[in-house]
Structures are given as structure tokens and as C-alpha cells.
Amino acid sequence: EDIIREVYGVEVEVRKHPITGSLYVVPLSTMKSRRAAKTKMRVHVICGGGTGTPVLRKLVMEGFEVSVGVVSVLDSDYEAARALGVKVIAEAPFSPISDEAYIRNLEAATEADLIVVTDAPYGRGNLRNLEVALRAASQGIKVGLLIDYKSFPSTRDFTGGEATKLLRESLKYNNVFVANTVEDLMRGVNLKGERAEPRLTSEASRL
Numbered sequence: 001e002d003i004i005r006e007v008y009g010v011e012v013e014v015r016k017h018p019i020t021g022s023l024y025v026v027p028l029s030t031m032k033s034r035r036a037a038k039t040k041m042r043v044h045v046i047c048g049g050g051t052g053t054p055v056l057r058k059l060v061m062e063g064f065e066v067s068v069g070v071v072s073v074l075d076s077d078y079e080a081a082r083a084l085g086v087k088v089i090a091e092a093p094f095s096p097i098s099d100e101a102y103i104r105n106l107e108a109a110t111e112a113d114l115i116v117v118t119d120a121p122y123g124r125g126n127l128r129n130l131e132v133a134l135r136a137a138s139q140g141i142k143v144g145l146l147i148d149y150k151s152f153p154s155t156r157d158f159t160g161g162e163a164t165k166l167l168r169e170s171l172k173y174n175n176v177f178v179a180n181t182v183e184d185l186m187r188g189v190n191l192k193g194e195r196a197e198p199r200l201t202s203e204a205s206r207l
Contacts, residue, residue: 040065041064041065041113041114042064042065042066042111042113042114043064043066043067043113043114043115043116044067044069044108044112044114044116045066045067045068045116046069046105046115046118046120046129046132046133047071047077047120048071048075048118048120048121048126049076049077049121050075050077051077051118051119051120052068052071052077052080052118052120053076053077053080054182055118055146055182055185056068056077056080056081056084056086057080057084058182058186059116060084060086062186066087067086067087067108068081068086068087068088069089069104069105069108069109070089070090070091070097070102070104070105071090071091072091072092072093072094072095073091073092073093078090087108089101089104089105095125096124096125096126097126097128097129102132105128105129105132106132106135106136109132109135110136112136113142114144115136115137115142116143116144116146116185117129117133117144117146117147117167118146119146119156121155121158122156122157122159123159124158124159127162127163127166130163131166133166134169134170137170137175137176138173140175141175142175142176143170143175143176143177144176144179145167145170145176145178145179146179146180146181146182146185147167148180152167
């Protein structure tokens with residue numbers, strides 16, 4: 001319980017199923033430190049592989065209205081989103097993003113004030129997540145790339161370079177910026193959704 005509380009920021013109770021004997025977790029409440037007054041800013045997080053969990057926790061604690069997509073129901077980011085009470089667009093395990101999930105993801109992204117793209121591994125199955133980010137960027141939605149550009153092509157791109165190409169395309173828009181840490185991301189866009197100083201895009205030239 002202490003580990004879950006520290007990682008996900010929620011109070012939980014671990015119970016034993018009366019029939020199967022399996023342990024399961026019941027979320028009780030969010031952290032008391034979460035701000036009572038929410039901001040009016042919507043943030044959509046494109047993540048996976050656990051890379052979104054610290055971002056989700058920080059955004060929720062800061063009072064943002066958060067959504068997540070598309071992630072597998074077996075992904076730890078899916079579990080984190082559910083535990084934090086965040087709207088999540090999910091897909092079946094080991095399945096590529098379906099047209100239905102893609103459309104729902106695009107709708108959530110275009111309704112947001114900011115889209116955050118994390119340093120998740122991108123393969124053929126979730127490449128459409130980056131397509132959503134690019135499409136939203138072309139419509140003027142602010143996009144923060146929380147990605148290590150130095151290592152992304154060799155450690156995160158499993159599409160033969162297509163994922164890297166999509167990120168390069170997105171960086172052509174002035175409303176897209178790069179953040180190296182969650183703290184940089186929070187400084188990158190203030191509560192009014194204004195873009196930060198261009199210094200956050202310095203890593204982009206390495207892609």
C-alpha cells in the first residue's frame with residue numbers, strides 16, 4: 001500500500017478475494033495534497049510503458065483536467081490513469097490501435113489545451129498515437145514533447161524511422177516544444193496555456 005501511495009499518489013487498500021484468494025487493490029481517495037480548485041486547462045497525455053505515470057500524477061496534483069490515450073489495458077499507465085480517476089482511452093492487449101480508439105484519441109487531443117507526448121517505445125501498434133499528436137499540432141494545439149531526443153531514434157523508435165519522422169514533422173510547428181523533464185514541461189506552459197521560452201526546443205536539433 002505504501003509503494004502504491006508513493007508512486008500513484010492515491011490512498012488504497014489491498015484486499016483478498018473471498019473466493020479466489022487473489023489480492024486486489026481498491027482505490028480509496030486521491031492524495032490530500034491534490035489542489036481542491038482545478039484549473040480550466042485540459043491536458044491530453046500520449047504515453048505508454050509506464051512513462052506517463054509521473055506526468056499524470058503531477059498534472060492531477062496541479063489540478064489540470066487530464067485524459068490519456070491510447071494505452072493497452074495491461075499497461076501500467078492505464079492502471080495509473082484509472083487509479084487517479086483520469087479519463088483513459090484504452091485498447092485490447094497486444095492489438096494495434098483500432099479506428100475507433102484512434103478517433104476517440106483524436107477527439108480528446110483536439111479538445112485539449114495541451115498535448116504531452118512521453119518517451120514511450122513506439123512500434124507499429126501505437127504509431128497512430130504520434131499521428132494524432134502531429135494532426136493536433138497542425139490544428140494549432142500546443143504539444144509538449146517530453147522525450148530524450150538524443151536517444152529516441154535508437155532506443156524508442158521501432159518503426160524503421162517512421163516515429164522519428166512524425167516527431168520531426170511536428171517540430172515544424174511553432175506550437176510544439178521539447179521538455180527534458182516534467183519540471184521543464186510544467187514551466188513550458190503556464191496555467192493560461194502560454195508557450196514558454198524557445199530554449200526548451202534546443203534538443204530538437206539532435207533528432
